[in-house]
Amino acid sequence: MRYMTEFRDKELARGMAQRISSLLNGRYYTIMEVCGTHTMNIFRYGLKEILPANLRLLSGPGCPVCVTPTSYIDQAITLAHVPGVIICTFGDMLKVPGSITGDTANSLERLVLGNVKVVYSTADALSMAEANPDKKVVFLGVGFETTAPTIAASVLEADRKGLGNYFVLCAHKTMPQVMRSLVEDVGARRAVPLQGFICPAHVSTIIGSRPYEFLAGEFGIPCVIAGFEPLDILHGIHLLLGQIVRGEARVEIQYSRVARPEGNPRAQAVIKEVFEPCDAEWRGIGVVPMSGLGLRSRYRRFDAALHFSVPAPKTREPKGCLCGDMLRGVKTPPDCPLFGGTCTPSHPVGPCMVSSEGTCAAWFKYQGENK
């Protein structure tokens, strides 16, 4: 068992899509896959092409790059210009345009040959800090609960080693809180009611299924935690529609080979040790209460924003971009007049076109390909 190819079987996928179709029985349903990795794989494996047209799949706010506010990018770019600073970041962040205009670069990409380094893991950033004691290494801490423990672990390690030149520019976010804001967004839900959620595979691997229970209990919205492979997604959709059709609302785990109801307690403990919940700004959505993770006072000396006291400039959104509506599950990319014209992956206007997991980028890349 390699845990990959087995879950990508085309014939099985077709059969499962047919089963989904008969479950729908001609009725229309709208569900949301909250996570950008689901969105990307739905397109990559051509699932939209085999799923019935009366099933509407909406992408949600689960692309960390897309929901990172412009002000954060501006802060990172400002920091990259501070002498002696090395910025370490995951590659996804590079292309996101900030709002700084004039002589300075307006995305981190232009600075890559200088002091912006792409890393695969926080471990690389720590090694960079150790190898360069005369420099200050700032890790761009962006991501959800999947990534948060890896960043928290790096802070603990830096603490243990007494590293004084490792910092994190924190913008971590948590999913259940933003999902609450989606269902409580009366205007958005009046425009587009959501009948179920496909919950993220690896966020849920860390946090477990319990943090979503309010969605089923309080709001009557069924949830299924599904894996990222194409058969997982189809199986997840089938389970979700099963609940919807039967009028049930529970949190089910399709990805049970990895995710458990209690999640990963060790990872949760590491997050809890280093971070505490705080209000956070989501690009296109606004400030969502207690949906972010900030460093606890014990670990504040690792906080890049405090150490360098870089001001967070006010966020200015690109004119005409509808990313906010995409992230709130109200619109799809073809609704945006800039889509595919002014705004393309090589010249992105908004963040949903920048990240490969962004809704607009996924639509653009695959819309012709899978026909």
Added chain:
Amino acid sequence: MCLGVPMKVVELDPPVGELGGLRCKINLSLLDSVSVGDYVIVHAGYAIERLDEKVARKTLQFMSTLSSPTPDTTGFKP
């Protein structure tokens, strides 16, 4: 960004994971008692959870019944 890949743990000291012949260093500090031969999901260099082979097989089996004309759903616990 939340992508994670299934890797086989091939060495423990220091921990190394393998996927399709490629080997790389992994960090196991987020899991307890991992053994050589275990499969884990690796995200940004860290193993975030173990894979359960028995459950994986059950899921696949259920997927094939779901794909066939008469599914047998008895006894399946997702």
